Amino acid sequence: MIPFNKPYLTGKETEYIEDAVLTGKLSGNGKYTKLCQHYFEEKYNFGKCLLTTSCTDALEMAAILANIQPGDEVIMPSYTFVSTSNAFVLRGAKIVFADSRKDHPGIDEASIESLITEKTKVIVPVHYAGVACNMEKIMNLATKYNLLVIEDAAQAIDSYYTFSDGSKKVLGSIGHLSAFSFHETKNIISGEGGMLVVNDLKFSNRAEIIWEKGTNRSAFFKGEVDKYGWVDIGSSFLPSEIIAAFLWAQLENLEKIQTKRIGIWNNYYFGLEKWAKKNDVILPYRPDYSTNNAHMFYLVCKSIEQRTILIKKLKEHGISAVFHYLSLHESPFYHSKHDGRALPKSNHYSNCLVRLPLFYELKEEDIKKIIDIITTI
Amino acid sequence: MIPFNKPYLTGKETEYIEDAVLTGKLSGNGKYTKLCQHYFEEKYNFGKCLLTTSCTDALEMAAILANIQPGDEVIMPSYTFVSTSNAFVLRGAKIVFADSRKDHPGIDEASIESLITEKTKVIVPVHYAGVACNMEKIMNLATKYNLLVIEDAAQAIDSYYTFSDGSKKVLGSIGHLSAFSFHETKNIISGEGGMLVVNDLKFSNRAEIIWEKGTNRSAFFKGEVDKYGWVDIGSSFLPSEIIAAFLWAQLENLEKIQTKRIGIWNNYYFGLEKWAKKNDVILPYRPDYSTNNAHMFYLVCKSIEQRTILIKKLKEHGISAVFHYLSLHESPFYHSKHDGRALPKSNHYSNCLVRLPLFYELKEEDIKKIIDIITTI
Incomplete structure (x- = not known):
């Protein structure tokens, strides 16, 4: 697990x-x-x-x-x-x-x-x-x-x-x-x-x-x-x-924690790069003006169906990957207050973005396992 | 202290x-x-x-x-x-x-x-x-x-x-x-x-x-x-x-804590009863419809001057007694919004109420010391 x-x-x-x-x-x-x-x-x-x-x-x-x-x-x-x-x-x-x-x-x-x-x-x-x-x-x-x-x-x-x-x-x-x-x-x-x-x-x-x-x-x-x-x-x-x-x-341990997380993040990135390209999955993009604090590793799938398959496959192997946010302009609380503009990119991330496990104690072999499962989909 | x-x-x-x-x-x-x-x-x-x-x-x-x-x-x-x-x-x-x-x-x-x-x-x-x-x-x-x-x-x-x-x-x-x-x-x-x-x-x-x-x-x-x-x-x-x-x-220790606090409260009450009567100081009143949870032991002095002397005297002996609340209807934030009614009893407690130390680890000899200081004022 x-x-x-x-x-x-x-x-x-x-x-x-x-x-x-x-x-x-x-x-x-x-x-x-x-x-x-x-x-x-x-x-x-x-x-x-x-x-x-x-x-x-x-x-x-x-x-x-x-x-x-x-x-x-x-x-x-x-x-x-x-x-x-x-x-x-x-x-x-x-x-x-x-x-x-x-x-x-x-x-x-x-x-x-x-x-x-x-x-x-x-x-x-x-x-x-x-x-x-x-x-x-x-x-x-x-x-x-x-x-x-x-x-x-x-x-x-x-x-x-x-x-x-x-x-x-x-x-x-x-x-x-x-x-x-x-x-x-x-x-x-x-x-x-x-x-x-x-x-x-x-x-x-x-x-x-x-x-x-x-x-x-x-x-x-x-x-x-x-x-x-x-x-x-x-x-x-x-x-x-x-x-x-x-x-x-x-x-007191901020630098140690950051170094570790960046290592995990890079492992994901380089382990998934080829597969993502081949499968129309987008890896996290970072503009030149920003550094990476390795808070999160996410994938943007090409469709909600692809994401559902990915989450399900990981779950079968005891791995928890999660998605979030429902666009707030379409929420039950706010959709009637929203001015009606379509916000398609927000909805796209809502439907297609998935976050992979990322925490300090995540082991190299776990990352490898996660990458192996994803890349055989 | x-x-x-x-x-x-x-x-x-x-x-x-x-x-x-x-x-x-x-x-x-x-x-x-x-x-x-x-x-x-x-x-x-x-x-x-x-x-x-x-x-x-x-x-x-x-x-x-x-x-x-x-x-x-x-x-x-x-x-x-x-x-x-x-x-x-x-x-x-x-x-x-x-x-x-x-x-x-x-x-x-x-x-x-x-x-x-x-x-x-x-x-x-x-x-x-x-x-x-x-x-x-x-x-x-x-x-x-x-x-x-x-x-x-x-x-x-x-x-x-x-x-x-x-x-x-x-x-x-x-x-x-x-x-x-x-x-x-x-x-x-x-x-x-x-x-x-x-x-x-x-x-x-x-x-x-x-x-x-x-x-x-x-x-x-x-x-x-x-x-x-x-x-x-x-x-x-x-x-x-x-x-x-x-x-x-x-x-898990609620009953133990309550028993201890009620003991402290009673020690204060019985130790100060006579002195309070003689000095026009009011001890905590409890209507018949209420129990006592020993949250607080307070005195209502007869005047702000009497309270000031009492707090000062205790402080000289390293004992911290505190007062509170300033009437909210007279606060900088609300006095102009208040409807002007005088609330004299609230102001009286504001000026005359003082709280004595009350905590689980307060020792019997400390209570005795506090009572001794107060009753010699």
């Missing part, structure tokens, strides 16, 4: 959890929360980092910071996880779904400008599989139309974008705000977990307030106010120190 | 976390989430239980289930934690703040009926210090005016209400919905954590959907639908299995 995913433990997680207990503080914003946030701010030159209980919650914080009001429009790909859109719908936004690129499930940047109206407030590029969206194009549009860019970097840890002038920035550091996930299926995990990155520091103080349930508690502990109270909307976005301690053990 | 709070470990927390890892599933809704939810449903005869990342999140789920629309009115005490109100404000509600009882910080049930208008949708009784609000009166009002009752049972685990016919129900099982907290300062903890209880089962299916990010994933895993997708608003309300495993270790 080869599962689709298996959470990897570095070995220090429970030790750090026990240490967190010894600090006498298990609620949020303690020693390990600060260690993790500082790590990200230093390593990736992010703006202010705030751990959250999930990437969903980080996106919800971003939607509040963007001051989304009923009727405001938010542009995002239809081929994405439901939380990308729900976070904005909860604030009353109208979602304007864009199609995917032909060569990649990420948002088709060429389609965005025609979707911008006077009501547009935010563009949400989703870095699918950790592959960068065309951030230069998107940031230029944002400047031209005075929009905010909120990167959905759920899958994008440790992946970089190169601008046309040759400068390079890590994903999540380019938009005004960005959201990461540490869900158990991600490269770096804490079971459930996420992080908001505030790159435009004009949002920094309000981000802390929203994070602390709408109170100015952070300012109080910094000695900036003499008592704290209810000053804004907000929620309990911050995770327990138990979660942060677990995450810290993972971060 | 005696801290105000110290998280108690039963000794099995990290063992269960390691076991959770072995299940291969660290995201939400796994083995330990189910164990905890089942425990509550069985022990307390709750309706459907759903673990959440915080009590705040459970209240937010309740506000969504109540279908709060902009302008809907929600009645709650002003003397409560900010999340009680923020959860409803996030959905556009107008909060109608009620005053506290003269003899107890809980909502003055006699004041509620006059606050009900055609726009009232929900009453939120907050069981302060685990002491029951007058639930019979409140439920009768809800029936009369067709309102929902959402119990804020953050502090109310294992506390009971006795109806006038002699029947007894645990707090959190009486309202249509209720919300619990497992924050590190509570009797039973998971660092951060909470739970929604759905007693009116007509909300049950939608609660699962909202919990699962607005998808019908739960129905899919039960085989009720053949694929799942976006069907409603929602968020990532469910906690990691790491948190649920921690909580499970606590629940």
Whole structure:
């Protein structure tokens, strides 16, 4: 049996959890929360980092910071996880779904400008599989139309974008705000977990307030106010120190984990290259401006029938391969609210994309077995 | 040094976390989430239980289930934690703040009926210090005016209400919905954590959907639908299995923890009784219809000056005693939205209530020391 995913433990997680207990503080914003946030701010030159209980919650914080009001429009790909859109719908936004690129499930940047109206407030590029969206194009549009860019970097840890002038920035550091996930299926995990990155520091103080349930508690502990109270909307976005301690053990091993995953990814790629070409199956495409963080290895089959056969064959051998997302513009919740535009590429990935097992402890012989099964179909 | 709070470990927390890892599933809704939810449903005869990342999140789920629309009115005490109100404000509600009882910080049930208008949708009784609000009166009002009752049972685990016919129900099982907290300062903890209880089962299916990010994933895993997708608003309300495993270790020791806390509480009460009477300080009052879950031991001083002296004196001896809440109707965020009614009892508790250290490992000699210091003021 080869599962689709298996959470990897570095070995220090429970030790750090026990240490967190010894600090006498298990609620949020303690020693390990600060260690993790500082790590990200230093390593990736992010703006202010705030751990959250999930990437969903980080996106919800971003939607509040963007001051989304009923009727405001938010542009995002239809081929994405439901939380990308729900976070904005909860604030009353109208979602304007864009199609995917032909060569990649990420948002088709060429389609965005025609979707911008006077009501547009935010563009949400989703870095699918950790592959960068065309951030230069998107940031230029944002400047031209005075929009905010909120990167959905759920899958994008440790992946970089190169601008046309040759400068390079890590994903999540380019938009005004960005959201990461540490869900158990991600490269770096804490079971459930996420992080908001505030790159435009004009949002920094309000981000802390929203994070602390709408109170100015952070300012109080910094000695900036003499008592704290209810000053804004907000929620309990911050995770327990138990979660942060677990995450810290993972971060200490980030480079080791990334090296291992990239090795697995390359094994898949080179093992399947010939077969894919012969069978009209598309392997992951990566534009020159993006690095590969080996978050995911996927295939785009030529048809839903081909994908069904592939998944079934793998399942017969005890191997779990999965597909996702149903296009959000055609979902039961949103299809009547969508403006009717066809988004064929999103639907194509919906029908034809399949993800292969990829986790730290996936053995070479398992990869070989998976490749052997696929290539004999 | 005696801290105000110290998280108690039963000794099995990290063992269960390691076991959770072995299940291969660290995201939400796994083995330990189910164990905890089942425990509550069985022990307390709750309706459907759903673990959440915080009590705040459970209240937010309740506000969504109540279908709060902009302008809907929600009645709650002003003397409560900010999340009680923020959860409803996030959905556009107008909060109608009620005053506290003269003899107890809980909502003055006699004041509620006059606050009900055609726009009232929900009453939120907050069981302060685990002491029951007058639930019979409140439920009768809800029936009369067709309102929902959402119990804020953050502090109310294992506390009971006795109806006038002699029947007894645990707090959190009486309202249509209720919300619990497992924050590190509570009797039973998971660092951060909470739970929604759905007693009116007509909300049950939608609660699962909202919990699962607005998808019908739960129905899919039960085989009720053949694929799942976006069907409603929602968020990532469910906690990691790491948190649920921690909580499970606590629940196994619930009775031991409760017995210990009640002993500490009684030591305070009997040790301070005479002094309080002589100094016009009020000890915690408990109506006959409520049990005591020993969540909190507080004093209501006769003045803010008396409280300041008491906190200062304790601090000089390394003992941390704290006060809370600033009346929400006078908060920077809400005072201009409040209708101007004076809520003097809420303000009185704001100024005069002080909480003493109360945690499982608080030693008898520490309690004696605290009592000695207070009674020599």
